[in-house]
Each structure stands twice: as C-alpha cells, then as structure tokens.
Amino acid sequence: MSATGGCGTATTAMAETRRPAGQLNEAILRLLQDAGRPLRVVEIRARLERAGEAAAPSLIFRAIRQLAERGAIHKIEIARGYVAGDAARRIALLCRACGEVTLIECPEAFDALDALAERHGLATPKHMAEATGICARCREQVDHRPKVVAVGDRIVAPRLAEQAGSDAGN
Numbered sequence: 799m800s801a802t803g804g805c806g807t808a809t810t811a812m813a814e815t816r817r818p819a820g821q822l823n824e825a826i827l828r829l830l831q832d833a834g835r836p837l838r839v840v841e842i843r844a845r846l847e848r849a850g851e852a853a854a855p856s857l858i859f860r861a862i863r864q865l866a867e868r869g870a871i872h873k874i875e876i877a878r879g880y881v882a883g884d885a886a887r888r889i890a891l892l893c894r895a896c897g898e899v900t901l902i903e904c905p906e907a908f909d910a911l912d913a914l915a916e917r918h919g920l921a922t923p924k925h926m927a928e929a930t931g932i933c934a935r936c937r938e939q940v941d942h943r944p945k946v947v948a949v950g951d952r953i954v955a956p957r958l959a960e961q962a963g964s965d966a967g968n
C-alpha cells in the first residue's frame with residue numbers, strides 16, 4: 799500500500815495494541831450499517847481512523863473476511879465495496895447516482911440459475927446477482943431539473959453548473 803505515509807507509524811503502533819477479539823469486527827459492521835451504501839476497504843479504513851479505531855490493513859481484511867463468512871456483510875462486486883446484511887440468494891440493486899443498495903429476495907431467480915448451471919454441468923454453483931440503475935428517489939430529483947444549463951458560454955449538466963457557479967463566486 800502506498801498510503802502508509804506520515805501516519806504509518808501511529809497506525810502500526812495502535813494495531814499492535816491487543817484489543818478484545820471481535821471488537822474490530824463489530825466496529826466495521828456498525829460502519830457498514832450506518833453507511834447505507836457499499837464502502838470500499840480504503841473507506842472502511844479511513845472511517846475507522848476518524849472514529850479513533852485505526853487498524854492495520856491485514857486486520858481489517860481479516861475482520862471483513864470473518865464478517866462475510868458469517869453472513870453479516872456482503873461484497874457488492876460492481877461497487878467493489880461491502881454492505882451490511884446477508885445477501886446470499888438475494889439480488890443487489892445498486893443506484894449509480896446515490897450508491898444506495900437494496901437487497902431483494904427472489905428465490906425463483908436463483909432456482910432458475912441453479913437449474914441452468916446444472917444443465918450445463920456446473921456443480922455447486924455460487925451466484926451473484928447484481929443490477930445497476932437509477933433509483934426512484936434519484937430519478938425524481940433529476941426529472942424536475944433542466945437537463946443542461948448554460949454557464950457563461952458553456953452548456954453543462956446541472957450539477958456541474960452548481961460547481962461552476964460556486965467557483966465563479968469565489
């Protein structure tokens with residue numbers, strides 16, 4: 799990792815302090831429950847540091863693996879991040895705009911995938927079902943706004959226009 803920089807020593811020192819088994823796991827689980835969207839490992843690490851619970855990457859990876867094994871968290875592959883909750887045999891719907899993940903029960907979809915895998919000679923299949931799109935809340939926000947906005951002599955998307963506007967105000 800290249801991010802060891804100036805705070806590497808402090809992080810290592812803290813990681814070497816023995817803490818009760820499972821404390822880091824619970825801290826990570828709480829972070830993911832509060833986040834409401836998938837968090838990448840680097841984000842988990844940064845949030846732990848901000849909360850005064852810094853840990854070495856190897857310990858964070860181990861905690862994540864243990865949480866995933868017991869079904870407390872799940873990796874959303876397309877987001878390359880983790881969410882709280884057991885996503886086994888559920889479909890993850892990821893909003894590309896706000897990053898929110900909804901886990902949908904759909905046993906019949908997985909039964910169909912099982913049958914398909916078996917028909918093609920694939921034993922004990924493990925499925926991941928994920929879909930990306932724009933959630934209803936984000937769609938509603940966008941639909942009431944102009945598609946493009948003129949800023950000076952440029953035509954830009956509304957969000958960029960806000961940034962350009964605040965830049966110009968500085």
Ligand SMILES: [Zn+2]
Nearest residue numbers: 893896933936
């Ligand atoms: Zn959304």
